[in-house]
Amino acid sequence: xxxxxxxxxxxxxxxxxxxxxxxxxxxxxxxxxxxxxxxxxxxxxxxxxxxxxxxxxxxxxxxxxxxxxxxxxxxxxxxxxxxxxxxxxxxxxxxxxxxxxxxxxxxxxxxxxxxxxxxxxxxxxxxxxxxxxxxxxxxxxxxxxxxxxxxxxxxxxxxxxxxxxxxxxxxxxxxxxxxxxxxxxxxxxxxxxxxxxxxxxxxxxxxxxxxxxxxxxxxxxxxxxxxxxxxxxxxxxxxxxxxxxxxxxxxxxxxxxxxxxxxxxxxxxxxxxxxxxxxxxxxxxxxxxxxxxxxxxxxxxxxxxxxxxxxxxxxxxxxxxxxxxxxxxxxxxxxxxxxxxxxxxxxxxxxxxxxxxxxxxxxxxxx
Numbered sequence: 001x002x003x004x005x006x007x008x009x010x011x012x013x014x015x016x017x018x019x020x021x022x023x024x025x026x027x028x029x030x031x032x033x034x035x036x037x038x039x040x041x042x043x044x045x046x047x048x049x050x051x052x053x054x055x056x057x058x059x060x061x062x063x064x065x066x067x068x069x070x071x072x073x074x075x076x077x078x079x080x081x082x083x084x085x086x087x088x089x090x091x092x093x094x095x096x097x098x099x100x101x102x103x104x105x106x107x108x109x110x111x112x113x114x115x116x117x118x119x120x121x122x123x124x125x126x127x128x129x130x131x132x133x134x135x136x137x138x139x140x141x142x143x144x145x146x147x148x149x150x151x152x153x154x155x156x157x158x159x160x161x162x163x164x165x166x167x168x169x170x171x172x173x174x175x176x177x178x179x180x181x182x183x184x185x186x187x188x189x190x191x192x193x194x195x196x197x198x199x200x201x202x203x204x205x206x207x208x209x210x211x212x213x214x215x216x217x218x219x220x221x222x223x224x225x226x227x228x229x230x231x232x233x234x235x236x237x238x239x240x241x242x243x244x245x246x247x248x249x250x251x252x253x254x255x256x257x258x259x260x261x262x263x264x265x266x267x268x269x270x271x272x273x274x275x276x277x278x279x280x281x282x283x284x285x286x287x288x289x290x291x292x293x294x295x296x297x298x299x300x301x302x303x304x305x306x307x308x309x310x311x312x313x314x315x316x317x318x319x320x321x322x323x324x325x326x327x328x329x330x331x332x333x334x335x336x337x338x339x340x341x342x343x344x345x346x347x348x349x350x351x352x353x354x355x356x357x358x359x360x361x362x363x364x365x366x367x
Contacts, residue, residue, distance in 0.1 A: 009036050009039075009040065009159075009253065009255075010102075010103075010144050010147065010148065010155070010159075010253065011036075011037075011040045011147075011148065011159060012039065012040050012043045012103075013043075013102075013103045013104050013105060013106070013107075013145075013148040014040060014044060014147070014148040014149070015044055015048075015051060015106050015148070015149065016041070016044045016045065016048065018147075018148060018149060018150060018151055019037075019040055019041055019044055021151040022151050022156045022159070022160065023037060025151070025160075025163065026156070026159075026160035026162065026163045026255075026256070027160070027162055027163070027256070028256070029255050029256060030254075030255060030256050030257060033254075033255035033256070036255065037255065047104075047106070047107055047111060050107050050110055050111040051106040051107050053110065054106065054107055054109055054110050054111070055106075057109075057110070058191070058194070058195070058198075061198075064194070064198055067095075067193070067194075067197040067203075067204065067205060068204045068205075068225075069223035069224070069225040069226040069227070070193065070204070070205040070206070070207050070219075070223060070226055070227075071094075071204060071205070071206050071207070071226070071227045071228070071229065071313070072207050072208075072209070072212055072216070072219060072226060072227070072228050072229070073085050073088075073206070073207065073208040073209075073228075073229050073231065074210070074212055074213040074216065074228055074229065074230045074231075074278065075210060075213055075230055075231040075232060075233075076210055076213060076232075076233075076238055076270075076271055076274055076275070077210045077238075077242060077245055078233070078237070078238050078241035078242055078245055079210075079231055079232055079233040079238055079295060080231045080233050080295035080298060080299075081141075081208050081210060081231055082141075082208065083295075083298070084208075084229070084231050084298060085139050085141075085206070085208035086138070086139060086328070086332075087302065087306065087325055087328055087329065088206055088306070088309075088325075089139040089206055090321070090324045090325055090327075090328045091317065091321035091324060091325070092203070092321075092324075093203060093204060093315070093317050093321070094203055094204055094205070094206040095196055095197060095199075095200035095203035095204065095205045095206065096139035096140075096196075096200075096205070096206050096207070097139060097140045097141065097142045097145060097196060097207065098136075098137070098139070098140065098199075099136065099138060099140055100112040100113075100116060100136075101140070101145060101192075101195070101196060101199070102140040102142075102144050102145045105145035105146070105148050105149050105192055105195075106148070106149065108195070108199070109195055109198060109199060116136075139206070139208065141207075141208045141209045141210070142189075142192065142207055142209050143155055143209050143211055145192060146185075146188065146189065146192065147159075149188045149191075149192065150184070150185050150188050152170060152171055152177065152181060152185045153167070153171045154167055154168045154171030154172050154211060155167075155171070155253075156171065157171065158249050158250060158253050158254065159253055159254065159255050160254075160255060160256055161250065161254050161256050161257065161258035161260075161261060162256045162257070164258070164261055168266070168270075171211065172211050172214050172215075172270070172274070173214055173215070173273065173277075174215065174218075186218075186222060189222070190222070193205055193207075213230070213274050213275075213277070213278050214273070214274040214277045214278070215277060215281070216228060216277075216278060216281045216282050217281040220281070220285075225289075226289070227288070227289045227290070227291075227313050228282060228285065228289060228290045228291070229290075229291050229292075229293070229309060229313070230278065230282070230290070230291070230292045230293075231292075231293055231294070231295055231298065232292070232293075232294055232295065232361050233294065233295035233296070234295075234296070234363055234366045234367070235271070235350055235354050235357065235358055235363055235367070236342055236346055236347065236350060236363075236366070236367045237340075238271065239267055239268075239271075239346065239350060240340035240341075240342060240346075241340065242263075242267045243263060243264070243267070243340070244340065246261075246263045246266070246267075247263070268349075268353045268354070271353075271354060271357075272353055272354055272357070275354075275357045276357075279357075279360070287312060288312070288313055288314045289313070291308065291309050291312040291313055293305050293308065293309070294361070302325070302329055303322065303325065303326065303329075306318065306325060346367070347367040350367060351364075351367070
């Protein structure tokens with residue numbers, strides 16, 4: 001069941017068109033959510049002059065923010081993508097999505113800089129789904145930002161659970177998405193990355209978003225030279241952690257009741273389809289554009305695995321960045337991951353639904 005959560009909401013950074021589109025499609029709001037939606041519209045209206053100025057400034061600089069093709073970190077949610085992202089982003093060769101770009105994707109170059117002291121105070125102490133600390137320089141995935149710029153995002157299914165399946169299937173797998181809608185979304189993605197590159201000149205963008213694991217072919221079409229890092233994890237741990245993922249995010253962000261959703265089936269169906277897409281759409285990538293590693297190997301010897309990433313993807317600068325990586329790893333050495341109890345039938349359930357992927361990555365004995 002839905003419940004009243006913190007008064008802030010990610011949609012406070014959305015523009016008017018996105019707010020209107022998703023609200024109109026999604027039906028009524030839970031009583032506690034009505035003031036949130038009103039505040040989101042008010043925030044969008046108040047930011048509108050600044051948003052227009054920022055768009056106009058970018059239009060006058062058509063070649064600003066030209067950058068190398070991004071490097072994308074892929075992996076199903078709860079597979080270690082965040083930890084890998086946090087470590088790699090410490091190198092000054094990479095640009096990334098800041099908390100301010102996430103919260104104010106339309107306005108972070110101008111208004112976001114002016115409001116930075118206030119925004120720092122508003123940052124949560126840690127992520128809602130785990131105890132990973134959030135600071136002003138903590139890299140974020142781009143999905144919440146894109147959900148504030150477009151109706152095409154699975155996050156709208158978390159905000160409006162009565163339409164969860166529609167938003168999730170379109171936002172992750174592009175089901176039912178027209179060519180026009182896809183082109184519009186890709187234009188927004190390029191705009192957002194252009195702004196990230198302007199904010200972090202001379203750096204190659206490093207992007208982490210589990211959604212892209214379901215459609216690397218789309219990213220390859222946009223950036224033929226893009227490079228990909230895929231991290232995988234024991235599927236049993238992924239499944240159990242995903243239960244907490246959905247429970248935590250629905251409790252925090254849902255604007256409608258979500259008690260009707262079969263979370264276990266959502267997890268089972270999504271993982272299978274996502275992994276099939278990933279394996280099919282990256283099978284022909286050359287070695288210098290695709291590297292795969294396990295979360296267990298990364299935990300056991302992170303510096304060795306980072307070295308492998310640099311070598312495989314033909315990136316220089318590892319020796320210079322090594323002390324920075326080591327300092328960060330030392331600062332999080334005491335971090336304790338969430339622990340969940342597996343039901344007795346979980347192994348058989350996962351082998352029935354995910355057996356092909358479990359065998360592919362050699363997790364049969366680890367379940």
